[in-house]
Amino acid sequence: MTTGSILVENVGKRFRRFDRNRPVTLKEVMLTRRRKTRREPIWSLRGVSFSVEPGRAVGLVGRNGAGKSTLLRIIGGVIKPNEGSVRIKGRIGALLEISAGLTDEMSGRENIYLLGVIGGMTRAEVDSKLEAIIAFTELGDAVDRVVRTYSTGMKMRLAFAVAVHVEPDVLLIDEVLAVGDAAFQSKCFDRIRAIKDAGCTIFLVSHDAEQIRSICDEVVFLKDGQVVAQGPTDEVMAVYESGSGEDGPQWALRGGADGRAEVAGIRRSGSREVEIERVELLDASGKPASCIHTGAGLQVRFSYRGSRGNIPVVALAGISSGDSVCCLEVNSWEGGLELVAEPFEQVVTLAFEQLDLAAGTYHLSLGLFSLDWQQVLDSHEEAYSFGVVGPSLSKGFLLPRLHWSAAQEGRSELA
């Protein structure tokens, strides 16, 4: 593992349910007879797996109670999971409840040392950054005043300034970016971006979609303790903001309200002797979708109409990755389907039963050609985009269902 990486494997966290009736004192333990009734445990997180490469910024979104803070604290090592494992390499820094730990009876300067050391720095490290920290707080001479006399905003600025100077390998941030006035906030943002650019892995919990978009490379969307979607920020945020994930995978279409996924200004070429008219992307269950999970099905449905009757045509469909690398190209002739255009609308459906693509944005190309491929009738090149959420790959786009295993060679045969 390289420094700064996070590996979360099948993490589950169970919370005890008998909170109210649980004995809190020794006396109560002695007095209450042990009841045998066992209730179903509540899992606040279950089966959460993902990995983060060093230097990436990952956002964590989800509604209240989805398990975001629990997951953040498990990653921070403050709460231990009941199942699964978390592996982190490097020093963890945290911007959670940052002003907690401030001591009112001490001066700002003394608090900088205290918070810095609590945050994981040695005194020598605080010494070397003291000037930068004081400059960041914008407190001026007030830094030598007792913190008791500070306003809330000043306290927050002091705490934040220390927290962002700890230089951790992994930085966990929980909803704390609403510090001070707008100018100070944008300064905090710049600082967090600088921390990220310096190679620090960032894990950010926020309800603010703009914050997530401006900082994060990837997003994990949690719902009821489970990962609903995971992948590049734009795709997952589209899923999150569409309010979907509420009743299973039912992604709203990003295009027009009529369910058409057609994008304005597409690269279109051809004689238009036969025209592609309507294009829809559907998920495996036939609902309009702009985003699917890795390994899920995708249906491409389009209609076409000829300017006259009896024109034999071949339909071509291709999928290319975000950077225009062709992933696949198929055609109806090879697929054993004979198409003949007539002067009325006909509908063709191409169903991918299982699309093993890694997370990312992909573009669909559609085209109609004459049977001998000599004539382009109507070609929409990389005209329809869709997202795939799931595990991301650093290289490549193919991600079939796979698992690694290890066995001791020859042991069983010899035995």
Next chain:
Amino acid sequence: MVSISTRPVSVQQRVQKVAHLRDLLSELIVRDLKIRYQRSLLGIAWSWLKPLAQLLVLYFVFDYLMPMAVPNYATFLFAGVLAWNWFGSATVASASSITSSPELVRRPGFPTRILPALVVSNEAIHFVLALPILLVVAWWQTGFAGAALLALPIVVVVQFLFTLSLCYGIAASHVRFRDTQDAVGIVIMVAFYLTPVFYSPGQFASGFDALYLLNPMAQILGAYRAIVIEHSWPNAFSLLGVLACSGLIMFASLRLFEHESATFVEEL
């Protein structure tokens, strides 16, 4: 498998980690001292007033009202009271060491193991600050102790380790059962009378020798008194025995602490 591994690997990282723990402990000690004595008239002098008052009462009772027949009783009593106060207040205070610092315990990367050590250290400071008074009293009663004084830091370290070994278990238990502190308070109060703090172990009825021999605090008090009264080196076997005992308790106590620390945040 449940594992969270953020351990340092290289030697340099280990050194860095130890340096950080040292700085963290000293910063927290300073913070606690400041909080305790900020805006107080006498400040740190309060460290002396409590043992002095206790000393006066006990001295008055057992030297005038019902004499104890212990030679150099003022020194004997003061050594006992000072060391016992450190032990007693640290064990009682350690109970709330985790529960009173939720903001630190909730912080990712914060070593919660430092909190019981912080409490024992805080109380150790009061002990060390009052030590000069003990030495003055001892000098006045018995003369200069000489080279035996070199053994004093060793005894202090042994007492620190023994106290800390109990504190981990107490702190962990208090997170789950909030009446642990009351229970510890009572146990310490009873132990005060079972331990020869204001009387001499020689005054035991003969059948109670074991009570003295198996009581680590009695051995530690004996070591202090050997130094300041008899001006001799403390019994090495008895101190090694206390160390071995502390080691065993520490092992069990830390395991309990580590086990419970998984749920600290949920219980706070």
